[in-house]
Amino acid sequence: MKNYFDLTDRVALVTGCSTGLGVQMAKALASQGCNIVALARRQELIEKVASEIAEEYGVKTLPVRCDITDTEMVNAAVKKIMDEFGRIDILINNAGTGAVAPAEDITDEQFGNELNINLFGSFKVARAVAKAAMIPAKYGRIINIASMYGLVGNKIAPCSPYHAAKGGVVNLSRGLAGEWGKYGITVNCICPGYFWTPLTKETLNTDWFKEYSKTVIPMERYGNEGELDTAAIFLASPASSYVSGIMVPVDGGYTCV
Structure with missing residues (x-):
């Protein structure tokens, strides 16, 4: 039986891989044999994540501390990974943040951040x-994690800078897909809906938001742990070789109504 999603000996760099969805997707790729680089700002957390993944899945792991807004740190991190593995086949750009405030009160600093x-x-x-790594190898899988809020607006949680930034990620993915396709690199975008994460649990756990979600999500619930994994595995695998520049909402139907 052919395993279309075999990632044995591949190397995946996952940013924001200290908690939440980043860790879940890293474990999903590791379950298919992929070696994992856990990149985030908090050293103790990425060391713990890397150790857990290595022990559970028997793959090689590397924790790398990096602030993705610092160009020198990013370049140094990539060099460290290349020195260790000699390749980066998959990139999941998952690190992110979200400010919630009425647009008329958003500061320049919040928007810029x-x-x-x-x-x-x-x-x-x-x-x-x-x-x-990818252009020299003539191969790569880049998965940018945007948001369903990068595709639509919303009335319940005012966060216009987040909408703008994630909408930018959506079209950045199209731009890079168009530019790097000739190198055998696919660039795609996953747009998650409401998932439980350390960033969202405080809001999602309220009664009023649970009631609201039932009116706007056709499946009438939040996303569960693991429900993002299959989209990540598909887009990271050799099986998706002719899929590039697409947006995959994983949102229980939020963006279809």
């Missing part, structure tokens, strides 16, 4: 990985 982390940071990592 959203763009700098969610959009510019994703570009910095993609640029470094493509230049050092």
Whole structure:
């Protein structure tokens, strides 16, 4: 039986891999035999994540501390990974942030921070990985984690800078897909809906938000742990070789109504 999603001996760099969805997707790739680089700012957390993944899945792991808004740190991190593994086959740009406040009260600093982390940071990592690893190898899988909020607006949680930044990630993915396709690199985008994470649990756990979600999500519930994994595995695998520049909402139907 052919395993279409076999990632044995591949190397995946996952940013924001200290908690939440980043860790879940890293474990999903490791379950298919992929070696994992866990990149985030908090050293103790990525060391714990890397150790857990190595022990559970028997793959090689490497924790790398990096602030994706710092170009020098990003370039140094990519060099460290290349020195260790000699390749980066998969990049999941997952690191991000989200400010919630009415648009009329958003400060310049808040808006700039959203763009700098969610959009510019994703570009910095993609640029470094493509230049050092994927373009020379003529192969790569880049998966940018945007949001369903990058595709639509919303009435319940005012976060216009987040909408702007994640919308930028969506079209950045199209732009890079168009530019790097000739190198055998696919660039795609996953747009998650409401998932339980350390960033969202405080909001999602309220009664009023649970009631609201039932009116706007056709499946009438939040996403469960693991429900993002199959999209990540598919887009990271050799099986998706002719899939590039697409947006995959994993949102229980939120963006279809």
